[in-house]
Amino acid sequence: AQSVTQLDSQVPVFEEAPVELRCNYSSSVSVYLFWYVQYPNQGLQLLLKYLSGSTLVESINGFEAEFNKSQTSFHLRKPSVHISDTAEYFCAVTPSGGYNKLIFGAGTRLAVHP
């Protein structure tokens, strides 16, 4: 079975500061990894994913995440955040080649302050 731990439930940060949201996973099989973002009162949107290949993946709005197999981590980073990045971020994992059943972490609420 798989599990996901998001180490911080809340991360407050000032605008234009860097941020890292931490995600660790546990699995005995190879996995696909995802970060989803949820803005207030909305559904989840995919931010970025790791399926295979380069361990560093990037999103179109400046976020990046690095898959570290030895540390079983998939931390999310952004060098300079904006007010509009305020949202809840979920890390998720699914066994590769399966039915895409996602196991989610509890979420990290990112609050960007002016």
Place this chain on the structure above:
Amino acid sequence: NAGVTQTPKFRILKIGQSMTLQCTQDMNHNYMYWYRQDPGMGLKLIYYSVGAGITDKGEVPNGYNVSRSTTEDFPLRLELAAPSQTSVYFCASSSQGTEQFFGPGTRLTVL
């Protein structure tokens, strides 16, 4: 494309009532899912389907039922509503090996 649509957006039920949450996708995805989201708990998988006529239980199936008669629709049925089923429910769909696309959610309160 509308993507994944869910109805209703909000609903209040009394204990013991029943209801069906509707979910429709227009992306011709084989896989569909129902999740519930409780505060501070992330999302938990209730049921999923890998094609019309095929459904299976997720992590938290008790108190729910599903059916999948068409590729597009995947309704979730609550037979005897309980306060523990107060939650936000999300439907999602995907093709094999790709991301899941989520609907906007249904906020259900059971009093």
